[in-house]
Amino acid sequence: MSSTNLPSEKFRLGMLLSDTRYRGTSLQVITFIIFVAVFFWLVDNTLKNLALLGKDVSFAFLGMRAGYDINQRLIPYTNDSTHAMAAFVGILNTLLCAFVGCIIATIVGVFVGILRLSKNWIVAKLMSVYIEGFRNVPVLLWIVMVFALLTEFTPAPKAFKGANPEATMFLFDSIAITNRGTYLPAPVWGQGSTFLIIIFLISVLAVIFFIRYAKELKKNTGRNMPSFWISIGILIVPTVLFYFILGKPVELNYPYLKGFNFKEGIHLRNSFIALTLALAFYTSAFIAEIVRSGILAISKGQTEAAASLGMKPNKIMSLIILPQALRVIVPPLISNYLNLTKNSSLAIAVGYMDVRGTLGGITLNQTGRELESMLLLMGFYLSVSLFISSIINWFNRSFQIVVR
């Protein structure tokens, strides 16, 4: 008769380290003790240091008067506002730069990535030069270079003066690029513009419903609709129609020269443009590589199989290649958005007031609350990062290839 019992051995202390049954647990206990000890050591040091400096940990400074101006702001802010408000202005500036930067980076990146796969030798090489050039030079250098380009090589506002000016505005006198920034026409929301916006939003909804309906129809009957043109029509026609019916409620306010500077219009500062463009071009080089590898990752057999089913080239691209390539492209694309957002903290190099410039810069220096400011700043970046990685996880979950 055979026994299935394990050979019983008396427990010895050495077995905690040598026996694989206990080693895992004892290692974890040791690690945990060390971790907790280091943590308490750090906290203890911090408390001692704060006591030495006569400081306490308090976030009350957020409610105090900030006392400094921020030249670029999306919401009303004066130097009488609180530090919390200044931080919020900074956060909005960071998000604005990140948002615009991501859009430009995606457009340029997709364009460059596809062109790099072009059979045209010279275009492909040109795109390689673009990608390698941007990827292998520090982004900080790109930021200061674009800033120098904008401030040194653009005309001063006074160059637009006179009957025969040295510089002229672009697009029917609506855009002025100067060394103090770029001036764009600003929309003026007159009476009835709210109604117009509502009309536009309704037509956006209508387009969404229409596309759903077209898909359903295609699924059930196999009939194709010219959905692209119909959607464009639904999107534009009612808004344009009501724009004229309501008597042009939205007008553009053009920038014009007054004294030595431009007045009215939207003023985009060079710091913002330089930061956004440099980050966008830098990131677009990475996005281009992602797009290229995503398209190359789809095996040629997929294209051939689709072609042998009798699909047309544009259908092959939109129904076979792109859905599969997107699964490869989107997660690293989103993490590049995150990189761009984090890199926007380099704003200080050109004097753009992002959240690191307000909360982690002037507020920190004025109040001397290094610990609290840095904690809040890291908290902000961490929550943006967690938000973005939760999007990636959601994407991966919902678009995974379903395996039996």
Added chain:
Amino acid sequence: MKNYAYVREKSIPPSPPPLIEVGVIGWIRQNLFSSWFNSFLTLFSLYFIFICLIDFIPWAWGGHWNAKSLRECMDLDPNVACFSVLAARWEQLLFGLYPADQYWRPTLTFVFLILSIIPILFPRFFRYFWFSVIYPGLAIWLLWGGSIWSIAIIYIGVIFGVASFTVLSKGVIRSTSVNLTLSIVITLLFFLFLSSTLTEFLSYLIPISLPFVESLRMGGFTLSLIVGISGIVASFPIGILLALGRQSNLPIIKMICVGFIEFIRGVPLITLLFVASVLLNYFLPPGTNFDIVLRVVIMVTLFSAAYMAEVIRGGLAGLPLGQHEASASLGLTYWQSQRLIIMPQALKISIPGIVNTFIGLFKDTTLVSIISLRDPIGLASTIRADTKWNGIYWELYVAIGLMFFIVCFGMSQYSQYLERKLQTDK
């Protein structure tokens, strides 16, 4: 039998393809002008290249190298580059504020750097690997100076520890882990009690020392290389450990690793550098104040270790589960199977990602200019603050960009070479 007037006995030799299908013309037709759209793209690109070069080449080619100031350059010819700033300040761009009579030290360090990299890059020279091992200590001594024994004592201590482990293993205690713990304790005791006396004694016996240079004088490309190389060397093993920790089935270790990686990856490097320069003094016992370059190196290392961990984790996840199971069924222990089976394959898969992390780290060394260390970009603004060179931009930026481009592009080319060399499945 019929009589044929003519029977061809040999086949006609193939006639050459039409001239427009082969050679240069054929290539151009196929690659540049295959359709009207392609032709348009080609012409447009050519035009674009033309307008870029038409300004750049005369600007760069005719540049002045010998002027004393930007004004002098402008007087000579305002339309060409003024590389005189590089001629006048190249030493600063390379060495920062390092004492001028000691320039040979960073230069020698750089030469040794290349020599010490060769055994790692090319397996043919692997027998010189000992030099790569002693290089870090040598570099620190050459750059910062002081007595050679204060660095050498670290090596002596490590050799002492290894020796004690070997002696213990041959002794009565059989357990490796107990022996390892004992020898670590012995080494720590050596560093705590014996090392300072021994250093003094050796310095007295064989006095070899260099004048001390403080960290704030390090700058320029030397600083980038110091931070970059030490970050790369240190972050690689830490990254491997973090990746293994994250894959581990021990929940507490896994939690600590995940927390660390996600925290570091979630915040910009700039905030970490600010922690290093402003906040670190809060976390250490009152009165401690250690070297700013070392602080920066630690932060950069931790930062890229987290990214490295994610890259290596990707490599680990790319391995089929069968590899783990096969090595376990051969009876290999955890560390044996990691060392012999898993890691070599996982690292091979993740070479592109690892090198990308290295490149990113090296580029990120420029961020130290924001906490007012003098890296090349920081120095560019210092040089521009000089009245002689006030208003100069492109010459400096092009030079700095080119230096970074050469290093980073070189790294990416090497990684492609390595990938091709290690490709065993094709």
